[in-house]
Amino acid sequence: MAEEVVRELRASFAAGRTRPAEWRAAQLKGLVRMIEEKEADITAALHDDLSKPSMESYLHEISLAKSSCKFALDGIKKWMKPEKVPAAITTFPSSAQIVSEPLGVVLVISAWNYPFLLSIDPVIGAIAAGNAVVLKPSEIAPATSTLFAKLLPEYVDNTCIKVVEGGVPETSALLEQRWDKIFYTGNGTVARIVLAAAAKHVTPVALELGGKCPVIVDSNVDLHVAVKRIAVGKWGCNNGQACIAPDYIITTKAFAPELVDSLKRVLERFYGKDPLESADLSRIVNSKHFQRLAALIEEKEVADKIVYGGQTDEKKLKIAPTLLLDVPQDTALMTGEIFGPLLPIVTVEKIEDSIDLVNSKSKPLAAYLFSRNKKLQQDFVANVPAGGMLVNDTALHLANPYLPFGGVGDSGMGSYHGKFSFDCFSHKKAVLIRGFGGEATARYPPYTAEKQKILRGLINGSFIALILALLGFPREKR
Structure with missing residues (x-):
């Protein structure tokens, strides 16, 4: 089953379904509707799992999840825009930018203590960044897990966002698959298991753990x-x-x-x-x-x-x-x-x-x-x-x-919340764009002492060296 789920999500991601800003916004709006329309059901599930007071459920889980969705909706188009950065003298003339690229198919394994917020918040970041995602809720909070399995397909695109329920066997099966990122919230013992499984596929991992605060x-x-x-x-x-x-x-x-x-x-x-x-x-x-x-x-x-x-x-x-x-x-x-x-x-x-x-x-x-x-x-x-x-x-x-919210050392690695959630599930792709002008012959063989002098000047930021390089000194036959 785990293999089939990942295969379907990879096909959806490869087809480009999750990349458009419109798709991302539609899913986030669906989550907002789910939170608003099913607040009573969410509160009841949290009470079943933890006897959580309704005030705590609203303040610490429901309201924060809704705010997270709205914050991502407000920022998503700005976050997706390439970030222009200065170009170096050694690449003149050129332009440079950083493009936020979705990682692909990601796995979110959540915790039982805040079973609604700690499930949905990383998923919000994964969606905002344009990924396909599997949510594995904690089996220790079964009412909330069941609620996610029931509700999410009603409000989001089930070809790109899926819930997998179960305990250790189901989690182990998921960890055997190749993911483009794993986001785990929980304890250090399980975190080490997650890291070991991720290492087999060289999969990046974010760990939200705990410690003695x-x-x-x-x-x-x-x-x-x-x-x-x-x-x-x-x-x-x-x-x-x-x-x-x-x-x-x-x-x-x-x-x-x-x-x-x-x-x-x-x-x-x-x-x-x-x-x-x-x-x-x-x-x-x-x-x-x-x-x-x-x-x-x-x-x-x-x-x-x-x-x-x-x-x-x-x-x-x-x-x-x-x-x-x-x-x-x-x-x-x-x-x-x-x-x-x-x-x-x-x-x-x-x-x-x-x-x-x-x-x-x-x-x-x-x-x-x-x-x-x-x-x-x-x-x-x-x-x-x-x-x-x-x-x-x-x-x-x-x-x-x-x-940013995240740990250090034994309390975790990586961070999320707000734009940091978007960044957590994005690859920052470096892009340099040049035309065909500004050809510097000094960079090409055969190497001479004169060329080396010009290149050293370029590396050290010499404007004179740049002019000489662009003028084609030392002159060479074409």
């Missing part, structure tokens, strides 16, 4: 605002099941008690005295992930560090927002990505020490700092390697389509 909290802050922004970035993003959710906090020993107390008050205000009953918290996606998270806080040396929360309900797959203070650095909680509602707080003697602590771990997808201290802000931006970062808030940087 740090939050540095200075005492020089508006604490009331800071803790609300941290809380919504952690628990208001799929109950911590988000690649850019805060993974741990770093603050000073002196400031930690005040920070913990403030976080407790905000969490109770957001989710009540019994957060397991809150309709505003997503559930853990499945039993496997519930068991993984529960095991993290059942370790003796971790359980003793819980200062708030810790309640679990396996039947409902719910885990309460949980704060932990000074968990040992060698525990599983502190070495691996948490991807859930547990938030450890690490203390240091002085806030400047936090940067060294962050840099002792793998490069995160996102890094956050809360501080009014301009010097600390500058040091943070200059000295913390991360996919992206935000000062005095969390998560919102992904909502700006003029910023």
